Amino acid sequence: MSLLKNYLELTKPKVVSMMLVTAIVGMLLATPNIPSFQIMIIALLGIGLCAASAATINQIIDRNIDAGMQRTSGRPLPQGEVSLVNASLFALFLMIMGTITLIYFVNTLTALLTICSLIGYAFIYTVFLKRATPQNIVIGGLAGAAPPLLGWTAITNSIDPNALLLVLIIFVWTPPHFWALAIYRRDDYAKESIPMLPVTHGVKFTKLQIILYTILLFIVSLLPYIVLMSGVIYLSASLVLGIIYLYISFKMYFYDDNDYPMVSFQYSVYYIFLIFAALLLDHFLVQ
Numbered sequence: 001m002s003l004l005k006n007y008l009e010l011t012k013p014k015v016v017s018m019m020l021v022t023a024i025v026g027m028l029l030a031t032p033n034i035p036s037f038q039i040m041i042i043a044l045l046g047i048g049l050c051a052a053s054a055a056t057i058n059q060i061i062d063r064n065i066d067a068g069m070q071r072t073s074g075r076p077l078p079q080g081e082v083s084l085v086n087a088s089l090f091a092l093f094l095m096i097m098g099t100i101t102l103i104y105f106v107n108t109l110t111a112l113l114t115i116c117s118l119i120g121y122a123f124i125y126t127v128f129l130k131r132a133t134p135q136n137i138v139i140g141g142l143a144g145a146a147p148p149l150l151g152w153t154a155i156t157n158s159i160d161p162n163a164l165l166l167v168l169i170i171f172v173w174t175p176p177h178f179w180a181l182a183i184y185r186r187d188d189y190a191k192e193s194i195p196m197l198p199v200t201h202g203v204k205f206t207k208l209q210i211i212l213y214t215i216l217l218f219i220v221s222l223l224p225y226i227v228l229m230s231g232v233i234y235l236s237a238s239l240v241l242g243i244i245y246l247y248i249s250f251k252m253y254f255y256d257d258n259d260y261p262m263v264s265f266q267y268s269v270y271y272i273f274l275i276f277a278a279l280l281l282d283h284f285l286v287q
Helices: 002-010 013-029 037-061 063-067 084-105 108-132 136-144 147-156 161-184 186-191 197-201 203-220 232-254 260-285
Strands: none
Touching: 002 037, 002 084, 013 037, 013 147, 013 161, 013 260, 037 063, 037 084, 037 108, 037 147, 084 108, 108 136, 108 147, 136 161, 147 161, 161 186, 161 197, 161 203, 161 232, 161 260, 186 197, 197 203, 203 232, 232 260
């Protein structure tokens, strides 16, 4: 059971679960009616396996950094609970099984986009961007924003502008979401010489960037209503959720309380779930 738990931890189950939830949103919004449950389950399995592979590769590459950070030092690789060879074989197995599942039981487009997302996060972000620039999370965030598009293409086998709009919402949401955590964990990142924005430009500058991105997110969140993808139910929810997020961001900027970054981080998780829930509610109730 302990060994099973270690391998599960390599896959970052909470992160993968969050990605799959946004993929489900893409699936449900892709058609007027509820899609085939069989296709949804198979697609989620394939996407989930590839996402789990990417998370495992990320931990393999970052094992030395993880060992020196308080938040990640207890992971299986730094603790020696799983060997590097076994973790690598595990990641390869997950990637192959996920890709085969998507190609043979869903469609090639979804498989290609999923592999591109895997490469973007596991290699381009983890190997290069994370260590190269304080804008790492902005540039690398595109890979993490892909799941709604993957869900959409799994159902329709096509790329739709509305699906890209869902990607845009997550893409703009990612920097303020992650930078709040980076502020809270600034000392860990500084210790490992990782150029996260709070380390390279200071906490105050990062808080300002969070405000600016939250304003941009507020504007972007209105686009589904503006392009007639959604109606008043979604508009009302996006306005309320956006105003609360802005309030938290401004409060974090003007007060130096160390608890505010985590308040912002935790609210950002609720925000993305609730705004997508509002999209679904509007989609099925206003038909």
